[in-house]
Amino acid sequence: MAYENILLDVSNGVATLTLNRPDRLNAVTMDMLEELSAALDEVSANEDIRALLLTGSGRGFCAGQDLSDREPNPDGTPHDLSDNLLRGYHPFLERLYNLDIPTVCAVNGVAAGAGANIALVCDIVIASESAKFIQAFAKIGLVPDCGGTYNLPRNIGMARAKGMALLAHPLSASDAENWGLIWKCYSDDVFLDEAQKLVRHLADGPTWGLALTKRALNASPDNDFLSQLALEADSQKQAGLSDDYIEGVTAFMEKRAPKFTGKKTR
Numbered sequence: 415m416a417y418e419n420i421l422l423d424v425s426n427g428v429a430t431l432t433l434n435r436p437d438r439l440n441a442v443t444m445d446m447l448e449e450l451s452a453a454l455d456e457v458s459a460n461e462d463i464r465a466l467l468l469t470g471s472g473r474g475f476c477a478g479q480d481l482s483d484r485e486p487n488p489d490g491t492p493h494d495l496s497d498n499l500l501r502g503y504h505p506f507l508e509r510l511y512n513l514d515i516p517t518v519c520a521v522n523g524v525a526a527g528a529g530a531n532i533a534l535v536c537d538i539v540i541a542s543e544s545a546k547f548i549q550a551f552a553k554i555g556l557v558p559d560c561g562g563t564y565n566l567p568r569n570i571g572m573a574r575a576k577g578m579a580l581l582a583h584p585l586s587a588s589d590a591e592n593w594g595l596i597w598k599c600y601s602d603d604v605f606l607d608e609a610q611k612l613v614r615h616l617a618d619g620p621t622w623g624l625a626l627t628k629r630a631l632n633a634s635p636d637n638d639f640l641s642q643l644a645l646e647a648d649s650q651k652q653a654g655l656s657d658d659y660i661e662g663v664t665a666f667m668e669k670r671a672p673k674f675t676g677k678k679t680r
């Protein structure tokens with residue numbers, strides 16, 4: 415598929431997916447969502463890809479839903495906004511959440527509305543110090559979507575989640591780091607380098623073990639302790655069957671850096 419609203423670059427085991435409508439701060443349209451889902455299908459089908467970097471072009475990461483993307487209905491009836499979510503956002507977010515490789519979101523600038531919550535679906539979120547996170551929904555009478563009501567209270571606690579959602583105030587990248595909303599905030603001059611280093615490190619990792627790790631952590635908030643122990647045992651059994659486990663232990667004993675292949679089994 416040819417992409418008009420995003421860029422997909424694959425090189426050296428890393429897929430870089432860039433939201434590419436910089437003059438609209440990468441606001442999301444239905445066309446963009448279709449392209450994002452197709453791009454993630456390409457990524458999942460390519461076994462050589464071992465990490466994904468999601469970012470935005472220009473000065474913003476993503477201003478959320480493109481508010482001009484909905485033509486009025488010819489008969490004047492209001493739009494059913496759940497349709498955008500069910501047909502456009504959710505298929506993309508489900509693919510992103512379930513991807514069996516580590517995903518890094520590099521929030522290069524403002525992340526508002528759906529844009530902020532798309533970022534939070536990635537495994538590791540980093541931001542440049544000039545970025546900010548805005549749950550902009552309340553400003554236009556809407557409800558946080560794209561997993562915001564799921565991820566915000568889990569990441570930062572209910573008090574802060576409610577503050578962000580009900581007030582729609584911008585949160586700076588450094589506060590986002592201090593609150594535990596994101597992994598790290600970097601100064602603008604080193605941000606891109608740090609994003610590249612991080613995704614390179616993950617792409618050179620034990621991909622299957624990392625996939626099992628993210629699956630277990632994703633399952634954790636909804637499991638009780640004993641179910642989670644059972645899941646860990648099963649995950650460890652699977653990880654223990656991989657070449658990368660043998661390589662990891664061998665490299666440790668030989669006092670050298672491991673060379674992981676990322677393959678599932680021996």
Ligand code: LHQ
Nearest residue numbers: 437438439441477478479480481482495498526527528550
């Ligand atoms: C935009 C947008 C935008 C279009 C900036 N749309 N053009 C899901 C499913 C279904 C339906 C509804 O919603 C959802 C989920 C959502 O995401 S709802 C929340 C939608 N997003 C927003 O409400 C955020 C709107 N944008 C803003 O508040 C500001 O633009 C922010 C704070 C993001 C950035 O402010 P500035 O840095 O001052 O930039 P700007 O406002 O000047 O924007 C630059 C341009 O981008 C500008 O166009 P122009 O032609 O004047 O240069 C904006 O109109 C355009 N733009 N966001 N969401």
